[in-house]
Every structure is written in C-alpha cells, then in structure tokens.
Amino acid sequence: MSLNVKSERDLPTAAPPLSVHPVPGLPEVQPGDDLAGLIAQAAGSHGLALQDDDVVVVAQKIVSKAEDARVWLDTVTPSSFARQWAERWERDPRLVELVLRESRRIVRMDRGIIIAETHHGFICANAGIDLSNTGSDAVAILLPKDPDRSARLLREGLHVHTHQNLAVIISDTFGRPWRRGLIQVAVGVSGLTPVIDLRGLPDADGRTLQATELAVADQLADAAGLVCGKADRMPVAVVRNYAGPRGDGRAAELVRSPEDDLFR
Amino acid sequence: MSLNVKSERDLPTAAPPLSVHPVPGLPEVQPGDDLAGLIAQAAGSHGLALQDDDVVVVAQKIVSKAEDARVWLDTVTPSSFARQWAERWERDPRLVELVLRESRRIVRMDRGIIIAETHHGFICANAGIDLSNTGSDAVAILLPKDPDRSARLLREGLHVHTHQNLAVIISDTFGRPWRRGLIQVAVGVSGLTPVIDLRGLPDADGRTLQATELAVADQLADAAGLVCGKADRMPVAVVRNYAGPRGDGRAAELVRSPEDDLFR
Numbered sequence: 001m002s003l004n005v006k007s008e009r010d011l012p013t014a015a016p017p018l019s020v021h022p023v024p025g026l027p028e029v030q031p032g033d034d035l036a037g038l039i040a041q042a043a044g045s046h047g048l049a050l051q052d053d054d055v056v057v058v059a060q061k062i063v064s065k066a067e068d069a070r071v072w073l074d075t076v077t078p079s080s081f082a083r084q085w086a087e088r089w090e091r092d093p094r095l096v097e098l099v100l101r102e103s104r105r106i107v108r109m110d111r112g113i114i115i116a117e118t119h120h121g122f123i124c125a126n127a128g129i130d131l132s133n134t135g136s137d138a139v140a141i142l143l144p145k146d147p148d149r150s151a152r153l154l155r156e157g158l159h160v161h162t163h164q165n166l167a168v169i170i171s172d173t174f175g176r177p178w179r180r181g182l183i184q185v186a187v188g189v190s191g192l193t194p195v196i197d198l199r200g201l202p203d204a205d206g207r208t209l210q211a212t213e214l215a216v217a218d219q220l221a222d223a224a225g226l227v228c229g230k231a232d233r234m235p236v237a238v239v240r241n242y243a244g245p246r247g248d249g250r251a252a253e254l255v256r257s258p259e260d261d262l263f264r
Numbered sequence: 265m266s267l268n269v270k271s272e273r274d275l276p277t278a279a280p281p282l283s284v285h286p287v288p289g290l291p292e293v294q295p296g297d298d299l300a301g302l303i304a305q306a307a308g309s310h311g312l313a314l315q316d317d318d319v320v321v322v323a324q325k326i327v328s329k330a331e332d333a334r335v336w337l338d339t340v341t342p343s344s345f346a347r348q349w350a351e352r353w354e355r356d357p358r359l360v361e362l363v364l365r366e367s368r369r370i371v372r373m374d375r376g377i378i379i380a381e382t383h384h385g386f387i388c389a390n391a392g393i394d395l396s397n398t399g400s401d402a403v404a405i406l407l408p409k410d411p412d413r414s415a416r417l418l419r420e421g422l423h424v425h426t427h428q429n430l431a432v433i434i435s436d437t438f439g440r441p442w443r444r445g446l447i448q449v450a451v452g453v454s455g456l457t458p459v460i461d462l463r464g465l466p467d468a469d470g471r472t473l474q475a476t477e478l479a480v481a482d483q484l485a486d487a488a489g490l491v492c493g494k495a496d497r498m499p500v501a502v503v504r505n506y507a508g509p510r511g512d513g514r515a516a517e518l519v520r521s522p523e524d525d526l527f528r
Contacts, residue, residue, distance in 0.1 A: 017283040017284055017285040017286075017491070017504075018283065018284040018487075018490055018491050019281040019282065019283045019284070020281055020282040020283070020284070020487070021281040022281075107527075108526050108527070110526055111526065113526050115526055115527055122442075123441075123442045173476075173478075175527055176440060176441075176527055177387075177440075177441055177520075177525060177527035177528040178386075178387045178519070178520055178525065178527070178528055179449065179479060179482065179518050179519065179520055180459050180477060180479060180517065180518050180519070180520045180524075181458075181459040181460075181477045181478055181479025181480075181482065181518065182476065182477060182478050182479060183478075183479050183482055183483060183486075184483065185443065194445075195444050195445040196445075212437075212446065213444060213445045213446060214437075214445055214446050214447075214489070215443060215444060215445025215446060215447050216445075216490065218443065218445065218447055218486070219447060219448065219486040219487070219489050219490050220490065222447075222482070222483040222486035222487060223282075223284070223483070223486060223487035223490060225478070225483050226282055226480065226483050226484065226487060226503075226506060226508075227281070227282050227507075239490075240281075242490060243491075244490075253444065254443050254444050254445065255442070255443065255444070256441075256442055256443055256444045260444075261441060261442065262372050262374055262375065262377050262379055263371075263372070263379055263439055263440055263441035263442070264441040264442055
C-alpha cells in the first residue's frame with residue numbers, strides 16, 4: 001500500500017493549475033437585467049471566453065439586485081420589539097424589523113449585532129441583508145428567496161449565451177465563530193457537487209478515511225473571493241480547471257442539521 | 265462617486281489570474297527532514313520555480329512530521345476519565361488522553377467526538393490530532409507547538425533555497441458549526457497579512473464599509489485545498505499572483521477573543 005502511495009506521489013501532474021479569473025467590466029446591475037448575458041458579455045470582452053466546466057462564482061448582491069430582492073426602508077414599519085432594540089443600540093429600526101422578518105430564528109442578539117438563522121437555514125449577521133443607497137434613499141438588499149434556483153437559472157442562462165456547460169456558485173461573505181475575519185460561502189449552487197465525501201478512500205498512510213466530507217463549494221467561493229475582495233468592485237470570478245465532480249448539487253446540502261452538528 | 269466607481273469597473277484588469285499549483289513529487293516526510301529543501305526541490309523539478317510573492321501552502325501534517333510532533337500511543341497512559349469516556353464510545357483511550365492533554369478547554373464532547381480548544385486557541389475536532397500508522401504501531405501526529413514559528417522557519421528556509429521572498433501558510437482541515445463539510449484554515453502564517461481590514465474603504469455603492477475584516481489567510485488555505493484534497497497525496501500547493509498585502513502577520517491573529525465573538 002505504501003508503495004502504491006509513493007509511486008502515485010512521484011507522478012508529476014500534467015494537469016494545468018487551477019486558476020481564478022476576475023471578470024471586470026460588469027455594469028451596475030439593475031432589476032430585471034439578464035445577469036447571465038451581462039456576465040457572458042463582460043467575460044468575453046475581457047478575453048475570458050467561458051469554457052466547459054468553468055465554475056462561475058457570482059456575488060449574492062448582484063443576483064439579488066437582478067432579481068429585485070430589494071426593500072426600501074421607508075416601506076417598513078418596525079414592530080415595537082424592533083424599535084426598542086434599535087433604540088438601545090442606535091440602529092435603524094426598519095432594518096432591525098427586516099432582519100427579523102428574514103429570520104426563522106435569532107442565534108444571538110447583542111451589542112447592536114444580530115446573528116440570525118435565515119429562512120434558508122444560513123446563519124449569518126443581519127440575516128444576510130445588505131444596506132445600499134443605490135439612489136436617493138436607503139435600500140435593503142435581501143438574500144435571493146431561493147439561491148439554488150437562482151444559481152440554476154443563471155447556469156441555464158449562461159448555457160444559452162455561451163453554449164458551454166458551466167457550474168455556478170452564488171457566494172456571500174459570512175462571519176463565523178472562534179475565528180476573526182469574514183470568509184466566503186456558497187449560498188447557491190448549480191452544476192457541481194458542493195460536499196465531496198471521501199469516506200472509504202485511503203489516505204497517504206494507507207488508513208481508510210472516516211467521515212471526511214469536504215465543503216468544496218465553500219472552498220471555491222473562498223478562492224474566488226481572493227480576486228474579488230469585499231468592496232463589490234468585482235462581483236464575478238471564474239474558477240478554471242477545478243477537477244472536482246459536477247452534478248446536481250445544491251447549496252442547501254451545505255446546511256447542517258442541528259442533530260448532526262456537534263460544533264453548534 | 266458612482267461615476268468613479270463605474271469608470272473603475274470598466275477598466276480591464278491587466279493582472280494575470282490567481283493560480284493554484286499543486287506541488288507533486290514530495291517524498292514521505294521524516295522527522296528532521298529539511299522540509300523547505302524538499303519543497304523547493306519538488307517544485308523546481310516539476311517546472312514550478314518559486315517566485316517572489318508566491319504563497320506556499322503546506323499541510324500541517326507534514327510540518328508536524330518534519331518537527332517530529334509525534335506520539336506513539338503505546339507511550340500514553342490514559343486517565344480514568346479518558347478511559348471511561350473511550351469505553352462508552354468505543355474509542356482508543358490513549359488517543360482520548362492525548363486529545364485532553366493537547367486541549368485547554370473542551371467545547372463539546374459527545375457521540376465519541378471531542379471538539380476542543382487547543383493550547384493555540386484553535387477550535388477543532390480531536391484538538392487537531394491525526395492518527396497515523398506510519399510503521400508498525402499507531403502514532404498520533406499533533407499540531408506543531410508553535411505553527412507561526414514553524415511557518416517563519418519554513419519561509420526562511422525557502423528563502424535560503426530559492427532566494428525568493430515567499431509567504432508561507434500552514435493549513436489544516438477543520439469542521440465548523442452550522443455548515444456541513446470540512447474546510448481549510450490557516451494555523452500558521454509567515455510573510456503575509458492574515459486578516460485584511462477594509463474599514464473605511466468605499467464599496468461599489470459609495471457607502472463606507474464598516475467593520476469588514478477578511479480572513480484572507482483562510483481563503484488562501486481553502487484555495488490551496490482545492491488542488492490538494494484531503495487524502496494527503498498532495499500536501500503542498502503554491503498560490504501565485506495573490507495581490508494582497510505581505511508583512512509580519514501571524515495565524516494567531518485569526519483567533520478571535522471570546523468577548524469579541526458574538527457567533528460563539
């Protein structure tokens with residue numbers, strides 16, 4: 001067994017490196033825009049013709065904008081609970097109200113910050129709501145209602161525009177316990193397997209791996225984040241030469257059931 | 265402001281894409297090995313001459329092996345607490361004992377799994393201990409005692425061998441709450457800033473970003489993980505064209521203080 005492993009290690013990889021390409025030149029996305037068309041065009045006009053098996057990673061915010069998942073804060077009437085909490089922590093009561101509406105459970109609520117479990121099952125600050133002043137007044141941008149569906153539609157749209165079989169990840173920027181700094185996670189997936197199960201494969205020492213699942217969709221989102229940054233200037237990146245399995249995965253698979261989660 | 269943003273968006277990026285290169289051909293690492301030399305040689309002999317500003321991501325396990333952070337389970341005498349818990353869940357009591365020794369706090373202990381806070385402050389399953397049967401008997405491989413120091417020494421060693429100014433990340437595979445699947449995290453860092461603070465920068469809508477820190481070292485570890493997998497066949501990868509700041513960062517900065525952590 002160890003001989004086998006050694007000989008595999010000594011093989012040079014002929015495969016090209018994984019590469020992560022920012023897609024510049026995307027216009028400000030508007031409600032109703034054909035986002036797939038805009039992405040295909042921006043990529044093509046910057047010398048990045050999309051290819052079979054490319055993974056297109058798209059920031060949640062522009063997907064939400066294209067789907068018009070926006071709420072003008074002026075239209076929101078805060079509950080008394082939202083009002084008193086917002087007052088205590090000097091927050092906008094209308095935003096607090098919206099966060100509560102987008103949540104099925106509050107995980108933590110302290111020092112002006114709300115960690116919420118969204119209706120999708122994601123756990124993140126402010127239920128994933130971004131504030132934006134696209135025009136005159138403050139506008140809240142919600143997570144897409146069904147980000148896996150958004151990813152699938154985007155993938156189908158990209159196929160129409162490029163005739164290539166791509167995978168799509170819709171990414172968002174989340175905090176996490178115990179470690180500083182935000183990372184990227186996949187909130188929507190289409191065309192790839194988001195969690196790879198390595199159980200039963202031998203490791204380098206010949207031991208059989210047990211219960212080793214890799215969240216590759218989150219890792220792909222993180223890789224894309226390295227060229228995108230948080231300042232939203234570059235909401236799309238393409239990961240090329242990712243060798244992992246494709247298929248019918250959904251980001252919903254990344255949500256861990258409480259009874260299965262010793263970390264929580 | 266929006267005009268500025270628009271014109272910046274329309275600029276094509278001249279920068280080459282970020283690329284992630286697996287480094288094949290590394291031999292089985294032995295205690296006392298010059299790991300920097302092995303990495304430089306393996307990279308060079310596979311056409312990947314290391315360059316200034318490359319980020320070399322190295323799996324914790326081979327760093328620990330080179331540093332001989334191993335414990336033969338036969339040398340471990342379990343406490344009665346370790347024994348009774350191991351018996352209940354059909355675990356190896358010597359491994360349970362080792363996990364307790366490597367921990368400063370147990371976060372959760374259930375169903376045969378121990379989520380521990382290591383002496384470094386990392387929170388992970390089994391205090392980061394891997395089991396391995398490198399030879400005859402079972403051997404536990406601990407995390408390096410001071411992974412930031414390990415990263416620094418590796419970086420200095422790589423400079424001796426390559427005459428290039430590199431950054432080094434020592435990565436490990438961690439679980440997390442709420443989401444399925446393991447991801448990569450940085451447990452040791454040298455030569456780059458692990459957490460980037462974007463506070464004060466305008467976002468694409470011209471709003472000033474607040475309290476936005478990105479854990480880029482973890483994102484780099486995740487990007488490397490995409491070409492390495494978990495089966496340890498490829499414990500080193502090189503990330504090229506990462507544009508983020510270098511400097512004197514340490515992975516210890518990624519550990520969040522409890523009073524600062526609303527997620528926990």
